[in-house]
Amino acid sequence: MRMNTVKSKPVVAYTDLGEATALNYHLSRNIAQRAYRRADADDKKVISGMVSDCEFIEEWLTTGRRPGNKRGIERRAGYEREILLDPIRMQAFASDSKAGSPANLSDDQRFQLEYALNQLSERERECYTLAHGQCIPHSEIAKMLGITYGSVSEYVQRAQRKISDTVENSLFFV
Structure with a gap:
């Protein structure tokens, strides 16, 4: 996400990463982590939630199991x-x-x-x-x-x- 200021109005550009795949969530997490490093204290809380959500979904898509479950559906x-x-x-x-x-x-x-x-x-x-x-x-x-x-x-x-x-x-x- 890139923000430019034109006449004191923020212009926000969004990047569509496509369908929900583990790779796309990994890319989203990397983008959010870069934004976290540049953010002020108020934004860091929101962005850290985005990062943890991306990590959660990425693990779920990679392993095929809900993160934190001790026993998978097959067991x-x-x-x-x-x-x-x-x-x-x-x-x-x-x-x-x-x-x-x-x-x-x-x-x-x-x-x-x-x-x-x-x-x-x-x-x-x-x-x-x-x-x-x-x-x-x-x-x-x-x-x-x-x-x-x-x-x-x-x-x-x-x-x-x-x-x-x-x-x-x-x-x-x-």
Whole structure:
């Protein structure tokens, strides 16, 4: 970024670095570091935030993992990798969308989902539908329902076990 002054009005020139790649974020970080060295005390705080953001994103794009995570997606525990019901179907069931989306459910699929969810208690169904059908984080569900984060996690895990048993032992899921 280059600033020129013409008649006491700043003219700012921007450089488009293209798409979001690790190399472009590296170049952006270098530009921000050079600007940091020339900046006054007020601007240094803002520019240092830009530099740290560029470093964060550059690491994420380079490693393919969120910086600071100790365990990558490929090393999750078995219950975290398990998909008990097709997420697209679950979201279509929860939102009850009638739009022309491929996520629309047939009557048979809707019956299977209702059968599986009817095996759950009211609270388990509520937590499971919010977590998997509407993709709401457990912390938000806990706030919405006025229960603890641990309770939400327990209800969702219990619901997953019950649905897994239902899917394995039911003639409706073929």
